[in-house]
Amino acid sequence: MEHRSGFVSIIGKPNVGKSTLMNAYLGQKVAIVSPKPQTTRHKIRGILTLPNAQIIFVDTPGIHNPLHKLGEYMVKTAISAILDADVVIFLVDVSQMPDDEDRLIAQTLKERCKSPIILAMNKMDLLTPDKVKPHTEAYLALGNYNDWILISAHTGDNLDKLRDMIISYLPPGPRYYPEDQIADVDERFIAAEIIREKALHFLHQEVPHSIAVVIDEFKDRSEDLSYISATIFVEKDSQKGIVIGKDGAMLKKIGQAARRELEILFGRKIYLELWVKVRRRWRKDEEELRRLGYIAPKI
Ligand code: GDP
Ligand code: MG
Numbered sequence: 001m002e003h004r005s006g007f008v009s010i011i012g013k014p015n016v017g018k019s020t021l022m023n024a025y026l027g028q029k030v031a032i033v034s035p036k037p038q039t040t041r042h043k044i045r046g047i048l049t050l051p052n053a054q055i056i057f058v059d060t061p062g063i064h065n066p067l068h069k070l071g072e073y074m075v076k077t078a079i080s081a082i083l084d085a086d087v088v089i090f091l092v093d094v095s096q097m098p099d100d101e102d103r104l105i106a107q108t109l110k111e112r113c114k115s116p117i118i119l120a121m122n123k124m125d126l127l128t129p130d131k132v133k134p135h136t137e138a139y140l141a142l143g144n145y146n147d148w149i150l151i152s153a154h155t156g157d158n159l160d161k162l163r164d165m166i167i168s169y170l171p172p173g174p175r176y177y178p179e180d181q182i183a184d185v186d187e188r189f190i191a192a193e194i195i196r197e198k199a200l201h202f203l204h205q206e207v208p209h210s211i212a213v214v215i216d217e218f219k220d221r222s223e224d225l226s227y228i229s230a231t232i233f234v235e236k237d238s239q240k241g242i243v244i245g246k247d248g249a250m251l252k253k254i255g256q257a258a259r260r261e262l263e264i265l266f267g268r269k270i271y272l273e274l275w276v277k278v279r280r281r282w283r284k285d286e287e288e289l290r291r292l293g294y295i296a297p298k299i
Helices: 018-026 069-084 100-112 129-140 159-169 187-202 237-244 246-266 286-291
Strands: 004-011 044-049 053-059 087-093 117-122 147-150 212-222 225-234 269-278
Touching: 004 018, 004 069, 018 044, 018 053, 018 087, 018 159, 053 159, 069 100, 087 100, 087 159, 117 129, 117 159, 129 147, 147 159, 187 212, 187 225, 187 246, 225 237, 225 246, 237 246, 237 269, 246 269
Parallel strands: 004 053, 004 087, 087 117, 117 147, 225 269
Antiparallel strands: 044 053, 212 225
């Protein structure tokens, strides 16, 4: 068979399992996953190289109604991923009935998407038999899809079928990336995301969404030791206190968890230093967003 390749954007509202799906295909944690919505802020590409095809997955922030500038950036990023895609996977949580957010995305796809769309109904492991028919029918009624399938990114059910389905819609083309590359993000970026993930894991309420992580220094001290210094930005002094914790206990927890995971991912010892700084209202400020690396794509 002719070699095929292309960009496959995973589109869906927050928390339906977009990052989990991409990571399942790559067998590695490229995009951070969290039970809190809006964990993914950037477009992240994950590359799956097979003998007959190369699929470049684009994991996107969930589309939702923007509440602030960061939200706007996330929505623009998701829409630009629809326009750039060779194939779009519209991912939904089939254990629930569609809601307004699903309808908004279905409508956006109708208006903006020119590529084949596969409706992938995720979390089938949570779907009770009596709900299979009403739920699948409700999602299918949202639009016209080239194909549809029930999957579980969590258990792996039907992921091989979805993969073959994706390949059947990809155009013929060469490999875009070397076969051993699994992501287009570098270690600096991964380090920042893992630190952010651990912060999200340990923190609650409004703090998680106010966090940005910037790597200030990333140096290989030797073949098996890297030094990383990173700053966690928050929006208020009170949040700074929470992130640091009593006698620095919270920051220590975040740092230890991040270091452990980075050592496994990078296969070497990591010396990690964390700082916490306040950047007032950074999510609402275009200039701050750019400085923190959230540069809005043109659409
Ligand atoms: P995203 O916001 O769409 O990227 O969603 P995430 O990938 O961060 O996943 C959100 C939550 O749903 C996480 O707690 C995942 O573990 C969970 N999840 C994802 N896929 C499945 C699935 O197929 N079954 C179940 N039971 N949980 C899932
Ligand atoms: Mg995500």
